[in-house]
Amino acid sequence: MEIVISRCRLAGALPHYIYRALVPAEGIAAERCAIAGTVAAPGIAGRIACIRIAPFIAPERYLATHPVERTALASRVGAVGRRIEWLIIGAFFPEMTPQSLPIVFELDRAPGDACVWADVDDLTGVFDRVEREFASLTAIDLGLRQGDGLRAA
Numbered sequence: 001m002e003i004v005i006s007r008c009r010l011a012g013a014l015p016h017y018i019y020r021a022l023v024p025a026e027g028i029a030a031e032r033c034a035i036a037g038t039v040a041a042p043g044i045a046g047r048i049a050c051i052r053i054a055p056f057i058a059p060e061r062y063l064a065t066h067p068v069e070r071t072a073l074a075s076r077v078g079a080v081g082r083r084i085e086w087l088i089i090g091a092f093f094p095e096m097t098p099q100s101l102p103i104v105f106e107l108d109r110a111p112g113d114a115c116v117w118a119d120v121d122d123l124t125g126v127f128d129r130v131e132r133e134f135a136s137l138t139a140i141d142l143g144l145r146q147g148d149g150l151r152a153a
Contacts, residue, residue, distance in 0.1 A: 001122050005092050006115040008042045015110040021088040022050035044115040054081025057127045091139045120144045
């Protein structure tokens with residue numbers, strides 16, 4: 001499956017950037033899109049409809065439960081999703097050095113906007129499998145191999 005990994009500068013004097021890894025919504029089950037909601041990819045990626053990593057990796061039982069019951073699992077799904085997003089982003093943007101993905105990241109230089117499309121293993125509903133490996137999870141475990149199936153935007 002394809003993912004979109006981007007770095008976009010926020011307007012302002014300091015070089016502040018937002019890093020994202022998103023799954024294009026085209027071809028994703030309508031039920032998953034309806035529960036997950038879609039977001040627009042950054043302009044550099046073409047503003048296509050995408051899904052965030054966390055709801056994409058959520059197990060089927062998460063999608064089938066009532067929203068109130070979903071909250072018990074939501075924080076765990078979110079933590080694993082953030083870890084996966086951080087691993088993917090770090091593989092393409094080595095300046096992403098924090099141990100978790102910040103909302104906004106300040107750099108000491110201004111490298112500019114960038115976007116990469118990459119192939120990974122299908123991550124649909126993989127939460128149960130990867131949660132057990134959370135501490136030792138790597139980008140290779142997700143099927144991400146730098147140089148394979150890459151497209152720059």
